[in-house]
């Protein structure tokens with residue numbers, strides 16, 4: 001596990017592009033936009049969507065957003081985009097024209113959602129309704145982190161689900177929902193095939209995306225103050241990400 005301070009800064013993107021075709025996979029919360037107290041509170045600059053479309057052009061279409069948010073939620077913050085994007089931790093994937101890449105994942109059962117909602121209410125947590133999962137947010141109640149994670153694992157076992165844990169959150173998802181799956185799915189498509197993937201992210205869920213980038217001879221860039229197993233490089237914060245990408 002590498003600490004942020006032990007990882008170097010990445011070479012300039014222009015140098016990497018000059019050496020050969022590069023594909024960029026970008027996380028959203030904590031990488032492109034600042035973390036906020038609750039999921040709906042994020043501030044997304046009006047200029048961000050246009051800047052990402054310019055980046056998509058610069059990379060000749062080898063560009064994808066890969067987020068834990070559901071894609072409809074992403075669109076409610078970023079607007080409708082004509083970019084490759086994977087939501088619900090990589091399980092729900094769209095191409096720039098809006099056509100689907102792979103199957104749409106199933107939603108959680110009503111029973112499971114009721115159980116999660118009841119737990120959130122009882123323990124004063126924020127419950128985030130998601131298209132293909134259910135998230136228990138304990139950012140405002142950090143003392144509840146351990147118990148919430150234990151509860152999430154117990155629910156996952158009973159409902160044949162998995163748990164993804166991120167910054168202040170435990171989420172129930174369908175098995176196979178991870179960001180590595182999104183990287184592999186896009187890398188099998190033109191214009192990504194044969195390029196060197198770079199995955200940039202700030203959270204534990206991004207480690208799967210970075211590990212998948214390594215499978216294709218690429219690498220990961222960890223953002224912020226989190227130790228990383230998979231990253232080769234480090235960028236200090238969101239401003240540094242924007243600067244490196246020239247957004």
Ligand SMILES: O=P(O)(O)OC[C@H]1O[C@H](O[C@H]2O[C@H](CO)[C@@H](O)[C@H](O)[C@H]2O)[C@H](O)[C@@H](O)[C@@H]1O
Pocket residue numbers: 027028029030031034035036037038039040041042066067068069070128130135137139166167168169171203205
């Ligand atoms: O993969 P990402 O794009 O980083 O999405 C991960 C989760 O992001 C959101 O939660 C996180 O950001 C919130 C807003 O800043 C913050 O309040 C929360 O504590 C963070 O966990 C989103 O709500 C989740 O659905 C995503 O899975």
